[in-house]
Amino acid sequence: MTQLSDLFIKTKSENRAALIGYMPAGFPTKDECIMAIKAMVAGGVDAVEIGYPYSDPVMDGPVIQAAAELALSNGTGASDVFDILEATVAMGVPAVVMTYWNPIERFGVENFANEIAKRGGSGVITPDLTIEESSGWKSACESAGINRIYVVAPSSSEERLPKVASECSGFVYAASLMGVTGTRNSVSGNARSLVERVKKATDTPVSVGLGVSTKDQAHEVAAYADGVIVGSAFIRQLQESSSMGEGLERVEKLARDLSEGVRR
Amino acid sequence: MIEDFVGHFGPYGGRFVPEALIGALDELTAAHESAKNDPEFQKTLSDLHRTYTGRPSIMTEAPRFAEHAGNARIFLKREDLNHTGSHKINNVLGQALLTKRMGKKRIIAETGAGQHGVASATAAALMGLECVVYMGEEDTKRQSLNVARMKLLGAQVVPVTQGSRTLKDAINEAMRDWVTNVATTHYLLGTVAGPHPFPTMVRDFHRVIGVESRAQMLELTGRLPDAVLACVGGGSNAIGIFHPFIDDAGVRLIGLEAGGDGVATGRHAATISGGTPGVLHGTRSYVLQDVNGQTVESHSISAGLDYPGVGPEHAFLSDIGRAEYRAITDAQAMEAFSILCKTEGIIPAIETAHALAGAMIVGRELGPKANLLINLSGRGDKDVQTAADYFGIPL
């Protein structure tokens, strides 16, 4: 259906998980954001999630909050998100937008889905959209031909998990732990059992996010998941560097390490 | 009457939350539904209200204030006399009992003015629960007395330094805590906003205000009031007094929002008067937002009304024309504040002063034959510093 399904066929045939990197649009600036994505891709990231910075990011920890605040103070808006999406697709990797729901509703549900498709995006991850509130979004995505990706959590009930998972296309985003985004010292033991539960419910690939930041953690997750999502760790490379040049080098190096990690 | 099974009020309400919270929201919905139909629970709550809150709260006629309100008859529903000083305790005791019913031992709460935080800390002390209150750093300064009260009551107060450092950011931080600790923790939300079941459940706990008022007005005046007025932040005191009157077509329901420097200036918190439909904090309602769907900072002299969202049932009541919403500026509210102090010997909360300013306007519109019922949602002890600064009284 879209480039995402091709990607997971490829990574499976290479006996590895896909490495998916997250970067908030407009962080630290629009141009530098594109440079950072380029560095991620150069280091071996297989697909990119572009975050739509939002004023009230209740699913995000301090690292992404600070990045989003900076992006917003630069005036980042919908058109920048779409430009960055287009630039990422031009790098030859599948790209999706991750956004809280209100910016989609404000832009217009159908217009948003159509614009994603027009710019070559594969789909949209919506961390605060419940399947109950999705009817308009579902038809908009179907007619635009893009993937809808929901997040499932360790607390999702046996009854609910298959319902949410079966609404996903491209991949299912499995939140490894109960909590917000950010780096953690270890990957929660919940992640593996959650992935196993999702796999019982659907054939759609499953990617694990929240708390993965190192090569070893990526390796551990790649043993049971189809994709490994890393966000805060990339952002921290830029936040902790004294120059953009150093930041880009560190981003590329981290991508290279993680990319070795996802090989089984 | 109007909400469906997933908490919609027309196009408003619903649930826009991380999947991680769905289980807890379902559990809470079930607990609320079963408690609603459990005479034992209802008796425990009403006994607490009688012996602890001080319910029923009295009704006070305000004839000297009425001289400033077109000589309409003015009746004040005295929620300010409740234990902890505002209507907030009605909801808090209800939810704290539900917390115990669900077997949870920790509550978290957000607070703006501090009234909901104080009420939550109070209920936690009473029922032996651990309590953490998130409060915007800006508000901890505006309402330092309430911060001290919460600490005296044994709660932990966490100043929130993100974003605008006010109520909306305190809610964000409470939601992050909840996503992380949901197995052991109940989020004791303080108003009729947020994801289902909060708008419905919090309303149900505040309906007692309207139920008592309706009977008291009938007893005092022999008829229903011509208009019911209340200030609207998130909208809990307003929906509590409005709800039992919704089917009484002859009773006007008027919500007073915080107009700050004036809605036209953009520096206000009048969400229905000056906002647009959108999603914030898990519910669809009116929101103060920009073209990209980013929440815009609200402004009000009153910390408890300084919120860029509003409860979804109010959005619906406004759209269908059953309730009206008007904006009251800081200056209008402070004038009414001062008048009530000097004419009736009652120092109201600044939030409540917005409802009083509305009564001065509506009273003049309707004239001496009209009976106006006003929800006196809270007392002004916490606002003495702000009011003294405003009126130039040296401390």
Ligand SMILES: Cc1ncc(COP(=O)(O)O)c(C=O)c1O
């Ligand atoms: C006395 C008083 N009235 C009103 C409010 C506004 O809240 P709501 O609109 O939910 O009643 C507050 C909030 O802190 C308050 O303390």
